[in-house]
Amino acid sequence: RMKLNLTKVVNGCRLGKIQNLGKTGDHTMDIPGCLLYTKTGSAPHLTHDTLNKIHGVPAMAQLTLSSLAEHHEVLAEYKKGVGNFIGMPEMLIYCSLHDPVSPCPAGYVTNKVLQKSTIIGVIEGGDVMEERLRSARETAKRPVGGFLLDGFQGNPATLETRLQLLSSVTAELPEDKPRLICGVSRPEEVLECIERGVDIFESFFPYLVTERGCALTFNFDYQPNPEETLLQQNGIQEEIQYEDQIKKINTTDCNQKMTSFEINLKEKKYREDFSPLVGECSCYCCKNYTRAYVHHLLVTNELLAGVLLMMHNFEHYFGFFYSIREALKSDRLAQLKELIRRQAS
Amino acid sequence: MVPRRSPGASTPPLYHVIKTTWRRPPCPAAHVVPGNKMATGLASPASLESAPRIMRLVAECTLSRARAGELRLSHGPVATPVFMPVGTQATMKGITTEQLDALGCRICLGNTYHLGLRPGPELIQKAHGLHGFMNWPHNLLTDSGGFQMVSLVALSEVTEEGVRFRSPYDGEETLLSPERSVEIQNALGSDIIMQLDDVVSSTVTGPRVEEAMHRSVRWLDRCIAAHRRPDTQNLFAIIQGGLDASLRATCLEEMTKRDVPGFAIGGLSGGESKAQFWKMVALSTSRLPKDKPRYLMGVGYATDLVVCVALGCDMFDCVYPTRTARFGSALVPTGQLQLKKKLYEKDFGPIDPECSCPTCKTHTRAFLHALLHSDNTAALHHLTVHNVAYQLQLMSAIRASIVERRFPDFVRSFMSTMYGDQSLYPSWATEALASVGITLS
Numbered sequence A: 001r002m003k004l005n006l007t008k009v010v011n012g013c014r015l016g017k018i019q020n021l022g023k024t025g026d027h028t029m030d031i032p033g034c035l036l037y038t039k040t041g042s043a044p045h046l047t048h049d050t051l052n053k054i055h056g057v058p059a060m061a062q063l064t065l066s067s068l069a070e071h072h073e074v075l076a077e078y079k080k081g082v083g084n085f086i087g088m089p090e091m092l093i094y095c096s097l098h099d100p101v102s103p104c105p106a107g108y109v110t111n112k113v114l115q116k117s118t119i120i121g122v123i124e125g126g127d128v129m130e131e132r133l134r135s136a137r138e139t140a141k142r143p144v145g146g147f148l149l150d151g152f153q154g155n156p157a158t159l160e161t162r163l164q165l166l167s168s169v170t171a172e173l174p175e176d177k178p179r180l181i182c183g184v185s186r187p188e189e190v191l192e193c194i195e196r197g198v199d200i201f202e203s204f205f206p207y208l209v210t211e212r213g214c215a216l217t218f219n220f221d222y223q224p225n226p227e228e229t230l231l232q233q234n235g236i237q238e239e240i241q242y243e244d245q246i247k248k249i250n251t252t253d254c255n256q257k258m259t260s261f262e263i264n265l266k267e268k269k270y271r272e273d274f275s276p277l278v279g280e281c282s283c284y285c286c287k288n289y290t291r292a293y294v295h296h297l298l299v300t301n302e303l304l305a306g307v308l309l310m311m312h313n314f315e316h317y318f319g320f321f322y323s324i325r326e327a328l329k330s331d332r333l334a335q336l337k338e339l340i341r342r343q344a345s
Numbered sequence B: 001m002v003p004r005r006s007p008g009a010s011t012p013p014l015y016h017v018i019k020t021t022w023r024r025p026p027c028p029a030a031h032v033v034p035g036n037k038m039a040t041g042l043a044s045p046a047s048l049e050s051a052p053r054i055m056r057l058v059a060e061c062t063l064s065r066a067r068a069g070e071l072r073l074s075h076g077p078v079a080t081p082v083f084m085p086v087g088t089q090a091t092m093k094g095i096t097t098e099q100l101d102a103l104g105c106r107i108c109l110g111n112t113y114h115l116g117l118r119p120g121p122e123l124i125q126k127a128h129g130l131h132g133f134m135n136w137p138h139n140l141l142t143d144s145g146g147f148q149m150v151s152l153v154a155l156s157e158v159t160e161e162g163v164r165f166r167s168p169y170d171g172e173e174t175l176l177s178p179e180r181s182v183e184i185q186n187a188l189g190s191d192i193i194m195q196l197d198d199v200v201s202s203t204v205t206g207p208r209v210e211e212a213m214h215r216s217v218r219w220l221d222r223c224i225a226a227h228r229r230p231d232t233q234n235l236f237a238i239i240q241g242g243l244d245a246s247l248r249a250t251c252l253e254e255m256t257k258r259d260v261p262g263f264a265i266g267g268l269s270g271g272e273s274k275a276q277f278w279k280m281v282a283l284s285t286s287r288l289p290k291d292k293p294r295y296l297m298g299v300g301y302a303t304d305l306v307v308c309v310a311l312g313c314d315m316f317d318c319v320y321p322t323r324t325a326r327f328g329s330a331l332v333p334t335g336q337l338q339l340k341k342k343l344y345e346k347d348f349g350p351i352d353p354e355c356s357c358p359t360c361k362t363h364t365r366a367f368l369h370a371l372l373h374s375d376n377t378a379a380l381h382h383l384t385v386h387n388v389a390y391q392l393q394l395m396s397a398i399r400a401s402i403v404e405r406r407f408p409d410f411v412r413s414f415m416s417t418m419y420g421d422q423s424l425y426p427s428w429a430t431e432a433l434a435s436v437g438i439t440l441s
Helices: A048-052 A065-078 A129-141 A156-171 A187-194 A205-211 A226-249 A284-288 A291-299 A304-329 A333-343 B097-102 B112-117 B121-126 B129-134 B178-188 B207-226 B245-255 B274-287 B302-310 B320-325 B358-362 B365-372 B378-403 B407-419 B427-435
Strands: A003-010 A013-021 A027-031 A060-064 A092-096 A120-123 A146-149 A179-181 A214-216 A262-264 B055-060 B067-073 B076-080 B082-085 B107-111 B139-143 B156-158 B163-166 B173-176 B192-194 B234-239 B262-265 B294-296 B315-318 B329-332 B335-338
Touching: A003 A304, A013 A304, A048 B097, A048 B358, A060 A065, A065 A092, A065 B365, A120 A129, A129 A146, A129 A156, A146 A156, A156 A187, A187 A304, A187 A333, A205 A214, A205 A304, A214 A304, A284 A304, A284 B097, A291 A304, A291 B129, A304 A333, B055 B378, B067 B378, B076 B082, B076 B378, B082 B107, B082 B378, B107 B112, B112 B121, B112 B139, B112 B173, B112 B178, B121 B129, B121 B178, B129 B139, B129 B178, B139 B178, B173 B178, B178 B192, B178 B207, B207 B234, B207 B245, B234 B245, B245 B274, B262 B274, B274 B294, B274 B302, B274 B427, B302 B378, B302 B407, B302 B427, B320 B329, B320 B378, B329 B378, B358 B378, B365 B378, B378 B407
Parallel strands: A060 A092, A120 A146, A146 A179, B082 B315, B107 B139, B139 B192, B192 B234, B234 B262, B262 B294, B294 B315
Antiparallel strands: A003 A013, A013 A027, A214 A262, B055 B067, B067 B076, B156 B163, B163 B173, B329 B335
C-alpha cells in the first residue's frame, strides 16, 4: 500500500518520498514534486521519443478525466488500462477531474469510484474559513489516500489572500498522506504552497509558456559562487527592467500575461542570437538548437517550435523542483525563495 | 540560469546528439571544370568526361531500367533509389533531426524561395549554413525556387532576367534570377543545388512551353557560370519541355551537353494525366546518361515511385507523405488509413504490424484516433514519423530487390498488395511497366 515517508519538515515544508506506488508497488515519487501534464494522455507536442529525451520527467503523469471521458467505452473494451492505452505503461497515473488549463468553475467537482485506484479526497469550501475547516476535517476522517486542495487557483492576487486559508486547511490534515493542489503552477506560488504544507503540483505552467512561444529562463541555482551571484544579480536587474516593458506589451493567447520567468523568442532581438535558450541547460533543445533557430520556427509557424519549447520548458521546470528538494535537504530553501522572489515581478 | 548578456563566442551546437561522424569523401574528379568556362554555353563532348561522377551503380535490373546505386556527397553516402522528405523551411515539420536520422533518412530537402525570404541567406550563413542552422548532419538538397513560379503564380512574373515575386509577408518585391538563386544556395551550403528553371504548369500548352524550355537551358548556363562552390555543391540541371515529346527531346539533347553532375526531370507531377506523365519520364530516362543520377521531382505516391524506378529514376521528393500525415492519414502497403474515422476508434492494432517505426512499436490505431481528435499536436508527429518511415522502408525494399535481382517480382507483389485484383491495377502503371519489360499478369 502507498506510504508517505517524510524525511524532514522545515518551517512547514515537507520533504520526503511516497513509496510503494504502482501495480507492482515498487515505484517512488519524490515530494515536493510535480506531475507530468498531459492532454488526452500525451505530453503536449511530444511523442515517446521526444518525451524520453527530457531529463527529470516525474514518475507520475496527470491525465484529465475531461479529456478521457469521451473515450471511456473504448478504454473499457481495451481492457489493458489507460496507462497502456496512452503508451505509457511504466508511468504512474493520476487522474484529475478537470484540466487546469481549461478549468470549470469551482463547485462542480464530484467523487468518482475507480477500482484498484487510490482515491484522493477533495477539500472545498471556497474562501470561507469555516467551510474550509469543515471540509478538511470531514475529509480527513475518510479512508482516502491523499488530499486535493481545490479552489485555491486564480490569478496571483487572489492566491495571496487564499494562502492564509491554505495554512489553516493543511494544519487539519494528517501528516502521513500527500497533499496535492490543482491550478497552481507558477514558481513563486509553488514555493508559497510548499511552505504551507503542499506536496504535489501540476506542471501546466511550462505548457502555457510554450503556447505563447516563450522559454523558461529563470534561475533556480541558489548556491552559485559569489562572483556568479554578482554577475547574475546585475543580469537579473537588467532583465527585469526589460521584461517589465515587454510584459506591458505582450498579452498571450492563453489569456495569461507573459511572466518574468521567461523570454519571448518571437522578439526580433533573438533573430541572430546563436546561443542556446538557456546557457547551461542540458536539455535536447539547448544542446542542439539556438535561439535564432527557434525564433525562425516561431516566425514561420512551424510545428517544431512547440516540440522544442515543450522539451526545454518541461526540463527547466522539473529542474526547478529538483532544486527545491535539494534546497530543503540542505536547509537552503530561504535562499531559493529569495532568488525566485527577485525574479518574480 | 540567467543567460549572459554578452554575445558569447559560443558556436552553435552542432551534432551533439547525432553521433555519426561526417567527413567529405575524396573529391571524385580531380579536375572539376570551373564554372566560368561554361559562360559561352558551348560544351564539347569531351567535357562530359570531367563532370564529377557522384553516383556509383551497384546493380541494374536486367529487364527494366531500374538501378540501385550510391550517391557520394559531402555529408555522406546515400543509397539509391532514394525518397527525400521535404523540409521546406529548415525543419521536417514536427519531427526533430534526430528522429529523422533514426528513421534512416540521409538526404532531405529545403527550399530556396522560402528560406531566401525567411530567415534569409546571410543569417543562415552566419549559422554555419543550413546544416548548422537546422542541426542536420546528413545531406541536403535545395530546390531553386522555380516551382514557386507555378505554385505562387498569382504573385510572380517571369522575364528573361528572372522571376519577380511579390512577398506574401510584406508585399516587398524580390527578383529571383539564376544568379541570385545560386547565390542563395551557395550560402545555404546544400549538397545538391538545383538550377533555376522556367517552370510552366504541365496543363499549359502552346508557345509558352517552348519558350520556357529554351529559357531553362539559358538559365542553366547562367547557373553554372554563377556557381561559386562546384567542389562541394553539386548543381543539377532540370529537363523541361512539358508534355511535348519533341520539346523534351530537344531539352535533353541540349542539357546533356552541359557539364553537370546530375539531372532532374521537371515540369511533371502537376495536373497532367498519368498516361502522359509516364511517357515523358520514360523518354527522359532513355536519353539521360546512365552514369549520372536521375531525379524525378515532385513524385512520392507509392505506385508512382515503384513505376518510375522501373523507368530508370534514382531520386524522388514529394510533400505528400508528410502533408497527408498532418491530415491524419497513415500510409500502408494497401493504401492509406484515415485514422480520424470512427472505424478506427476501437482498433487496437498498430498502423502496420510490419512497420518498425516508433509509432507502430508504441501505439495503437485507437489511441492515435483519440489523439487526432484532440488539439495535441503530438498526433501529427506520430503520423509524420510513420509516413516518413513508410516511404524510406519502401525504397529500401525496392533497392534490395534490385540488388538481389528480383525487382520484377517485387513489382508484381507490390501491385497485388496495393490493388488486390488485377482488374483494379491502374492502366497507366501496367502500360508503363510493360514498356520496360515488366508484365503484371
